[in-house]
Amino acid sequence: MFKNMIVYRIAPQWQVELTQVEEALAKAPFMECGATQEKSLGWVPPRGEPHGPLAESVGGQWILRFMVESKVLPGSVLARKVKEKAERIEQETGRKPGKKESKELKDEAKLDLLPMAFTKQGSMWVWIDTTSRLLVLDTSSQGRADEVVTLLVESLPGLSVSLINTQTSPQAAMSHWLKEQEPPVGFTVDRECELKSANEEKAVVRYARH
Numbered sequence: 003m004f005k006n007m008i009v010y011r012i013a014p015q016w017q018v019e020l021t022q023v024e025e026a027l028a029k030a031p032f033m034e035c036g037a038t039q040e041k042s043l044g045w046v047p048p049r050g051e052p053h054g055p056l057a058e059s060v061g062g063q064w065i066l067r068f069m070v071e072s073k074v075l076p077g078s079v080l081a082r083k084v085k086e087k088a089e090r091i092e093q094e095t096g097r098k099p100g101k102k103e104s105k106e107l108k109d110e111a112k113l114d115l116l117p118m119a120f121t122k123q124g125s126m127w128v129w130i131d132t133t134s135r136l137l138v139l140d141t142s143s144q145g146r147a148d149e150v151v152t153l154l155v156e157s158l159p160g161l162s163v164s165l166i167n168t169q170t171s172p173q174a175a176m177s178h179w180l181k182e183q184e185p186p187v188g189f190t191v192d193r194e195c196e197l198k199s200a201n202e203e204k205a206v207v208r209y210a211r212h
Contacts, residue, residue, distance in 0.1 A: 003127055003140070008147045010137040010163035012130075018158065020059050023066075023130075026157045027056040032069040037117040043070040043153065046125065066128040068150050073119040075112065083111035126150060137163050142200055 032044030047054030048067040058065050087107045088099050099107060127140040128150065137154075139147050155161050168175075179185040193212055199205040 004129070004138070006140055006142040008139045008141055008144065009166045010139075010151065011166050012135040012137055013162035013164070014135065016158075016160050016162065018160075020057055020064060023057045023064065023158060024055055026159070027066065030153060030157050031056070032071075035071050035073055035121055038113050039073070040075075040112075040116060041070070041072045043068070043149070045069070045157075048127075062133065064130040064132065066130070068126040068128055068153070069123065070125075070149075071121050071123045073116050074122050075115055075119045080108070080111055080115065083115060084108050087111060128154075136166075142198060143202065144200055145202060 027045045030044045032046045033042055035042045045056045046067050046069045047056060048058050048065045056066065084104070084107050087110065088104065091103075091107075092098050126146065129138040129140075130136075131138070137151075139150055141147050141150075151163060155163075179189070179191055183191055185191050193210070195209040195212070197207045197209075
C-alpha cells in the first residue's frame, strides 16, 4: 500500500484512543475547492466509503487518509489575463500600472480565472503505529509531509513528532553496498535504478544495464 515512506517518532506523552482521533479528524474533513478557492485539504475515509470512519484500526495499526485538491492555473494564462487588464487601464487612463497596482491586478486576474480552472486531487496514506510510536507517511516530498504533520498536530491535541535519523546516512550505506557488493539481507545490487528528487520539481533519472 505504501510506495514511499517518511517516518517520524511520536513523543511518549501522547496517549489517545482511536475514538478521540476520529472525533478530532472529523473537525477537518476534506471538502472540494470552492469557486475562488485555490487549495483545499483534509481527511477522507481510508476505505473510500461515503460517511465512513476517518480513522481505522487494522491489526492494532491506525490508518488515515489525507486528501488535497488544488486548482490548476497555468502561469502563461494568468500572465495573459494580467496583461489584458494592464493594457485596458493604459488605454483608459493613458498610464501604465505601477508595481503595487500590477500586484493587485494579478490577484484580481487569479480570482477571475479560478472558477474556470481544472482541479487536481491527490491523497496520502498515513499510518500510526501506537506500539512502536511511529508516524509513517506515504510520500517522498518533505514539503507535502510537513503539510500533513502540521494538520495532524493542529487536529490532535498534544501530538508531537520528530523525524527519525539513522546512525548511518542512506548515501553512505548505499555507497558501501555498491563498493563491496554486499547489500544487507533482503536487498540485491542490480543493474537498473530510478532516482527521484524529493522536492516539488519531481526530477527523475533512470539507469539501465549499469
